[in-house]
Every structure is written in structure tokens, then in C-alpha cells.
Amino acid sequence: MRRIGGVFKIAATNLLRRPARTIFTVLGIALAIAILTALWGVGQGYQDSLQSDVDKLGFHVLVTAKGCPYEAATLLMKGGGGLRYMEQDVVDKIVNDPAVERAAPQLMAVEYNPSKQGFDYYVGIDSATWELRPWMKFKEGGWFTAPDAMEAVMGYEAAELDQRRVGDEILMKDGTTIKVVGVLERIGAQDDGTTFMPLATVQRLFHQPNKLSGIGIKLKDIRELPAFEERMFNLPGTQVVSMAAVKGTIMGLVSSAQVMLLAIAAIALIVAIFGVANSIAMSVLERTGEIGILRSLGAGAGDIFLLVVFESVLLAIIGGVVGVLLTLGGSSIVESLARSALAYSPTGSLINITPEMIGYALLGGALVGLLAGAFPAWRASRLPVVKAIHRND
Amino acid sequence: MTDNIILSCKELTKVYGLGNELVHAVDGVDLAFAQGKFYALVGPSGSGKTTLLNLLSLLDYPDSGTITVGGTTLQPKSPREKIRKDNISVVFQEFHLIPTLSLRENVQVPLYFHKGNHNGRVDELLKLLGIADRAQHKPRELSGGEKQRTAIARSLVVQPKLLFADEPTGNLDSCSSERIYEIFRGLVDKLGITIVVVTHNEKMAQNADGVWTMTDGKIVGGAGVCA
Numbered sequence: 380m381r382r383i384g385g386v387f388k389i390a391a392t393n394l395l396r397r398p399a400r401t402i403f404t405v406l407g408i409a410l411a412i413a414i415l416t417a418l419w420g421v422g423q424g425y426q427d428s429l430q431s432d433v434d435k436l437g438f439h440v441l442v443t444a445k446g447c448p449y450e451a452a453t454l455l456m457k458g459g460g461g462l463r464y465m466e467q468d469v470v471d472k473i474v475n476d477p478a479v480e481r482a483a484p485q486l487m488a489v490e491y492n493p494s495k496q497g498f499d500y501y502v503g504i505d506s507a508t509w510e511l512r513p514w515m516k517f518k519e520g521g522w523f524t525a526p527d528a529m530e531a532v533m534g535y536e537a538a539e540l541d542q543r544r545v546g547d548e549i550l551m552k553d554g555t556t557i558k559v560v561g562v563l564e565r566i567g568a569q570d571d572g573t574t575f576m577p578l579a580t581v582q583r584l585f586h587q588p589n590k591l592s593g594i595g596i597k598l599k600d601i602r603e604l605p606a607f608e609e610r611m612f613n614l615p616g617t618q619v620v621s622m623a624a625v626k627g628t629i630m631g632l633v634s635s636a637q638v639m640l641l642a643i644a645a646i647a648l649i650v651a652i653f654g655v656a657n658s659i660a661m662s663v664l665e666r667t668g669e670i671g672i673l674r675s676l677g678a679g680a681g682d683i684f685l686l687v688v689f690e691s692v693l694l695a696i697i698g699g700v701v702g703v704l705l706t707l708g709g710s711s712i713v714e715s716l717a718r719s720a721l722a723y724s725p726t727g728s729l730i731n732i733t734p735e736m737i738g739y740a741l742l743g744g745a746l747v748g749l750l751a752g753a754f755p756a757w758r759a760s761r762l763p764v765v766k767a768i769h770r771n772d
Numbered sequence: 773m774t775d776n777i778i779l780s781c782k783e784l785t786k787v788y789g790l791g792n793e794l795v796h797a798v799d800g801v802d803l804a805f806a807q808g809k810f811y812a813l814v815g816p817s818g819s820g821k822t823t824l825l826n827l828l829s830l831l832d833y834p835d836s837g838t839i840t841v842g843g844t845t846l847q848p849k850s851p852r853e854k855i856r857k858d859n860i861s862v863v864f865q866e867f868h869l870i871p872t873l874s875l876r877e878n879v880q881v882p883l884y885f886h887k888g889n890h891n892g893r894v895d896e897l898l899k900l901l902g903i904a905d906r907a908q909h910k911p912r913e914l915s916g917g918e919k920q921r922t923a924i925a926r927s928l929v930v931q932p933k934l935l936f937a938d939e940p941t942g943n944l945d946s947c948s949s950e951r952i953y954e955i956f957r958g959l960v961d962k963l964g965i966t967i968v969v970v971t972h973n974e975k976m977a978q979n980a981d982g983v984w985t986m987t988d989g990k991i992v993g994g995a996g997v998c999a
Contacts, residue, residue, distance in 0.1 A: 382884050676881060
């Protein structure tokens with residue numbers, strides 16, 4: 380124990396000899412670890428948030444008008460216009476299907492708001508949507524008074540952003556006023572930023588009578604999905620897409636980008652390994668005489684190997700810790716960069732750094748140190764004592 | 773010679789290749805060292821003193837010949853690390869102190885690699901060598917003489933029976949050199965350590981219990997001491 384402790388002490392103090400070299404080497408490792416951890420965190424956070432968004436839609440399957448099903452699903456998830464429309468009578472055919480527990484028709488509409496210099500998103504729904512999302516709770520007010528009332532229920536953030544309260548009126552572009560009858564509690568999903576109106580009201584306001592953007596469907600048993608899809612195939616002008624497939628497709632696209640970024644991060648890590656190896660090799664070269672003296676004072680070849688490896692591993696672990704701190708400190712920057720770069724971003728946090736990731740990052744750092752230090756350590760331990768002592772003579 | 777011999781060598785030879793030539797750095801040397809005596813090895817530069825010291829201190833392997841330490845005879849290829857660790861310490865012209873450790877921590881370094889209880893030994897040595905008041909200082913804050921005394925304390929902390937010193941005063945002024953000699957003398961007289969010094973320092977050689985002169989790898993003059 381005394382031996383290990385002593386060798387560790389010498390290794391630790393060796394790092395203070397050339398502070399600039401130590402700092403630059405640590406920064407090299409830190410950046411590589413930070414990039415890797417951030418990418419991993421983004422992958423995990425994105426997946427968690429996407430899963431949460433999909434879960435909070437409350438349905439397993441989406442029936443939309445024919446077109447790109449993933450585009451339709453994404454637009455429905457994040458809000459937006461430009462969708463194809465389908466006829467409302469499809470709903471009657473769907474609800475009669477034995478696999479369907481509930482079908483929630485929706486019509487999405489967009490209106491330019493010059494005061495915000497942006498778009499307002501409106502979603503027409505009926506009570507089925509409400510029933511599919513039992514986690515939706517009113518912060519104030521309540522549900523529409525009638526299926527065609529000129530009323531709105533606003534998501535938490537939509538109300539905050541527009542500073543609306545129950546009783547306020549929303550002035551539409553055509554001069555119609557819509558009364559806010561309810562404000563929802565925050566649920567951490569896309570619905571927070573949405574303004575809901577009765578389905579018939581949106582159809583009338585946006586001149587889409589009997590039209591729907593899509594129908595969210597909850598199946599009695601998700602295992603019925605293949606058979607249900609088969610039956611829906613015969614419905615004219617429609618297509619069925621499962622939310623699991625949507626999630627899989629979005630994650631697939633994000634993963635492709637992530638793989639490329641990870642490749643860059645891996646290169647950064649390899650460069651860091653060589654950086655540490657170079658730094659340690661230089662350090663060993665400078666201390667050749669000292670290593671010889673340590674051997675003459677009783678240190679064995681194993682002690683010298685341990686000394687150099689400790690130094691390398693310590694350097695890399697410090698780099699790992701700094702890298703993790705950089706990731707945690709810069710996660711908001713990484714998140715905003717990711718949001719601007721990704722076509723679709725879920726509402727929750729995009730970066731999720733778990734204690735497990737931090738553990739792996741530090742372990743990875745230690746491994747970098749071990750890989751980088753092994754060769755210089757092996758060489759140092761094999762130096763003939765006399766040659767080492769007299770190298771600089 | 774009596775059976776008080778702690779170290780001896782017989783027909784010790786070390787040959788180096790220098791270009792196409794073979795240099796006999798140590799050429800058939802026979803020597804014996806008694807316990808508790810102070811020896812000097814002198815001779816012109818390149819005569820093979822340091823090579824002989826490296827062989828006798830078991831830091832290097834001879835090409836032929838034997839070395840006997842405390843009754844154990846080592847053949848040219850015999851492993852010698854353990855015997856060296858248990859019996860021998862070496863001091864060099866270059867101090868090679870670890871710059872990031874204090875004087876006291878430098879002296880403690882060999883204890884990491886040796887078993888046994890050496891508590892109190894460090895303080896005792898620092899006092900004996902007159903550097904106790906500098907114990908917390910880093911090597912860059914020490915004079916050349918203090919550095920060499922630290923290196924000597926470091927080599928003595930594991931209580932060796934034999935101390936080899938290769939030009940220990942080579943980097944020191946005359947005053948510091950004098951002090952080192954007095955320390956060596958005291959170690960021999962008070963602690964009974966055997967010291968072998970390779971030196972150009974005349975005073976050190978004159979006051980040694982035994983002096984050997986080396987030229988071209990051979991012992992050409994001087995005499996050892998019968999205990």
C-alpha cells in the first residue's frame with residue numbers, strides 16, 4: 380500500500396512540473412470527452428423527449444390523407460399547416476373497426492400573426508382527444524361549452540406567450556373573436572404551445588368543412604396493429620402510420636447524423652490519445668535520469684511502469700472530469716445548436732446527461748490514459764538502469 | 773584480508789564496442805572491500821572507474837568475472853536487483869532529486885520500495901547531514917551542497933551496508949566538497965557503513981582508508997585495507 384501510495388504521489392506531483400503542457404493535454408482530452416458525452420446526451424435526451432411527445436399524443440396509430448406519412452405525423456406532432464385533408468366520414472368507418480378503442484379526429488390550421496411576426500397554430504378537436512389524454516388538466520377554466528362554440532382552450536405556454544387568461548378574446552384575421560374558456564396546466568409536450576378549438580369551429584373558421592388533418596387512434600390491443608393496417612388499406616385516400624414507426628423513422632434520421640458526429644468525436648478522441656501519449660513520452664524522456672535513480676533506489680520495473688501509467692491515467696481522468704463539467708455547463712448551448720440543426724425537435728430537454736454517462740465518460744477517460752500511457756510506461760520500465768542514469772552525461 | 777570482507781570481485785571484465793574496436797572498460801579486476809571502511813577509486817577520465825562502480829554496485833552486468841556480496845556470489849548473468857536493494861545504495865554526481873517534492877519527501881522516496889519500519893530514520897538523517905531546517909524546501913530552493921546532502925540522505929534512508937558514490941563532489945565548490953567528505957567519514961566511523969567513492973578530489977582520496985588507481989580498465993596502484 381505504501382508502495383502504491385508513494386508511486387501515486389510521485390506521479391501526481393509530476394503533472395505539476397510542466398503546468399502548460401499538463402493544461403493543454405487535459406484540455407485536449409476534455410474536449411474529446413465533452414463532445415462524446417454531449418452527443419451521447421443529445422441522443423439519449425432526444426429519444427426520451429420524442430418518446431414523451433409520442434406518448435402524450437395518446438394514440439398508437441395515425442390515419443392521414445395519402446402522402447408522406449412521416450411528414451404528416453411530424454407536422455401533427457409539432458404543429459403546422461400544409462397538410463393534405465381527408466373527409467370526416469372516414470371517422471365513422473374507423474370507429475366501427477373492432478380493434479379501435481377510440482378515434483380522435485383533428486384538423487390543424489395556421490394563421491399568420493403580424494404582431495408576433497410568426498404563426499399561430501390551431502387544432503380542432505373533439506372530446507375524444509380529451510379522453511385520450513387524461514393527463515391534460517385545467518389550470519383554470521374548463522372545456523368548450525358546445526361542439527361548435529367559438530371558444531378556445533390554450534396550452535400553458537401558448538397562454539403565457541400571448542398573456543391570455545380565461546375570459547380573454549382572441550381576434551382572428553377575419554375579425555371573428557374566440558373566447559378563451561380554459562388554460563391547461565403544463566404537461567411538457569407539444570400541447571403546451573397549442574391553442575385548441577372545437578373541431579367544427581376550426582373547420583368553419585378556416586373554410587374546411589368536413590375535412591380532417593388526421594385521426595389519432597388508440598387500439599384496444601397494440602398487437603392488433605398489423606391486422607388493423609390491413610383493413611385500413613382499403614379505405615380510399617388514407618394511409619395508416621403507427622407512432623412507433625414515426626418514432627423509429629425520426630430516430631433513424633437523427634441517429635444517422637449522430638453516427639457522423641460520433642465519428643468526428645472518435646477522431647478527436649484518437650487525437651487526444653496521441654496527445655496524451657506524446658505528452659507522457661516527452662515527460663519520460665525528460666526524466667530518464669530520474670527514472671534511473673529511482674531504479675537504483677530500489678524501484679522495480681513494475682514500479683516505473685505503474686508510475687508512468689498512473690501519471691497518464693490521472694491526466695486523462697482530470698481531462699474526463701473537465702470534459703464532463705464542460706458538457707454540463709454547455710448543455711444549454713448544445714441544446715440550442717441541436718434545435719437549430721434538427722428538422723424536428725421534441726418539446727422536452729434535448730440533452731440528457733445521466734450519472735451513468737458521467738461514470739462511463741470518466742471510465743473512458745481512464746481508458747484513454749491507460750492506452751496512451753502503456754507504451755511510454757513499458758519503454759520507461761525497460762530502460763537499463765545505468766544507461767538511464769547517465770543518459771544526459 | 774580477513775573474513776570481514778563485505779564485497780569482493782574476481783576477474784571482473786566489461787567490454788564495450790566502440791565502432792569497430794572493443795574497449796576493455798574493466799579488465800580483469802580483483803578487489804575486496806572490508807566492512808566499515810572508506811575507499812577511494814581514482815584515475816584519469818575514461819580509465820573505467822564509473823564502469824567499475826556500476827558493476828560493483830550491481831547496477832550493471834559484467835561480461836565475465838564474479839562479485840560476492842555478503843557471502844553471495846553473483847555470476848555475470850545472475851539476477852542482482854534484490855541483493856542490491858537489500859545491501860547497496862548509490863550517490864551520483866547529478867542529484868536527480870524530484871523537483872516537485874520537498875527535501876523531506878525526496879528522502880522518503882526509497883521507503884516506498886522497501887519493506888520494514890524506518891520511522892524516525894528520515895529525521896535522524898536530516899539532522900545528521902545538517903539539512904533538517906531545509907526539510908520543507910523544494911530542490912530549486914537548495915544549494916548544490918544541500919542537494920547532494922539530500923541525495924546522500926535519500927540513499928541512506930534504507931540503511932544500506934554499502935554506499936557507492938560516483939564523483940559526489942564533482943558539481944560542488946570546495947567548501948561543500950569538504951563537508952561531504954566529513955559526512956562520509958562520519959558515516960563510516962559512526963554507522964559502520966562501507967563507502968566506495970569514485971573521485972578526482974585529492975583530499976578525499978588522501979584521507980580514505982584505501983585507495984586504488986585505475987588506468988585503462990585495470991587497477992594499477994594503491995592498496996586496500998585489511999580489516
